[in-house]
C-alpha cells in the first residue's frame with residue numbers, strides 16, 4: 001500500500017515537471033545571450049575602478065612569490081611610528097595608489113618629458129606593501145630592510161637595460177632592479193639605505209624636504225631605539241657609514257634650534273638649498289647645484305611631500321609654510337635625469353589631513369616623474385609646439 005502511494009506520487013511529480021518543462025520550452029529559435037567578451041572585449045579598468053595597484057600596473061606579491069621579476073618595482077612601506085608630530089603616513093601607499101588611478105600605461109606620455117615610461121621596454125610592476133608590524137619599530141625596520149634587500153636581489157626582467165647603469169656601480173658588478181618606495185614616514189629611508197649599502201656601498205642622497213632630518217635626537221630620546229625617528233635617520237645613516245659626503249637637501253625652510261643644526265648637517269654630509277633659493281636663483285641653477293654636488297656617484301632620491309607648500313600638499317605630518325609648488329618641484333626633478341639613480345621614494349603622505357585628494361594626486365604624479373626620470377638619459381628639452389613664442393626683445 002505504501003509502495004503504491006509512493007509510485008503514484010512519483011508519477012504525478014514526473015507529469016508535473018514535464019508539463020512545466022513543456023511550458024518553458026521556447027517556440028522559436030533559442031538565442032544564446034552574447035557574452036561580455038564577445039560583445040565588449042576585455043574587462044578593462046576605468047580610471048575610477050579596478051584593484052588598487054599603482055597606475056593600474058600588474059600587482060604582484062613579490063615578497064612571497066620569488067618567481068616574479070621586474071626592472072622597476074613600486075613598493076609600499078606603511079610605517080608611521082617614527083613621526084614626531086601628526087601620525088597617519090601608514091595610509092600613504094594607499095593614498096598615492098588611489099591618487100594614481102587616472103594614470104595608466106596607455107596614457108603615460110607627457111609633453112614635459114617627451115616619453116612614456118611604460119613604453120621603454122622595461123617591466124614596471126606594483127609589488128604591494130611590506131607587511132610592516134605596527135607594534136615594534138625595531139622589528140618593523142628589519143622587515144623593511146629584508147623586504148628591500150629581497151627585491152634588490154632579483155634579476156632584472158628586461159634584456160634591454162639601456163635605462164639602467166647600475167652594473168658598474170654595484171659591488172657585485174651586475175644590474176639590480178630599481179625600487180620606488182611609497183612611504184610611510186621618513187624613517188623608512190634608514191632600512192632602505194642599509195639595504196642599498198650592501199649592494200652599492202655608500203650612496204649620495206638628493207633629499208627634497210622642508211626639514212633637514214639630520215638631527216642627532218629629540219629631547220627625551222634617551223634609549224637607542226628612541227633615537228630612530230623621521231627626523232634623525234640621516235644622522236644614524238651617517239654613523240653607520242651608509243651615505244657619502246656628497247649629499248644635498250632641496251627646499252629647506254624649517255626652524256632650527258640654532259645655526260649649530262647646520263654645522264651638524266654638514267657633518268652628516270649635506271649641502272642645502274632653501275625654498276627661497278628658487279626665487280633668487282631659479283630652477284635651472286638649483287638643478288645645476290644638485291647635479292654638481294652628487295656628480296657621477298650612485299644616488300638615492302628621497303622626496304618628503306612636505307617640500308611642497310602645504311597649500312598644495314596639506315596631507316602630511318609636519319607641514320611648513322612657504323614651500324615650493326608641485327610644478328616647481330616637478331621641473332627640478334626633470335632636471336635630474338641621467339644621474340646614477342639606484343632608487344627613489346616619496347614619503348610622509350598622510351591622507352587623514354588631506355582635502356579632495358590633493359596630496360595623493362600630487363604624490364602619484366611625482367612617482368610618474370620618478371619613472372620617467374629613471375628612463376631618460378638626460379633632462380628633456382622643452383617641447384616645441386607649432387607656432388613660436390614672441391622674441392625675448394619684444
Ligand SMILES: [Mn+2]
Pocket residue numbers: 186209211213230304348
Ligand atoms: Mn622628512
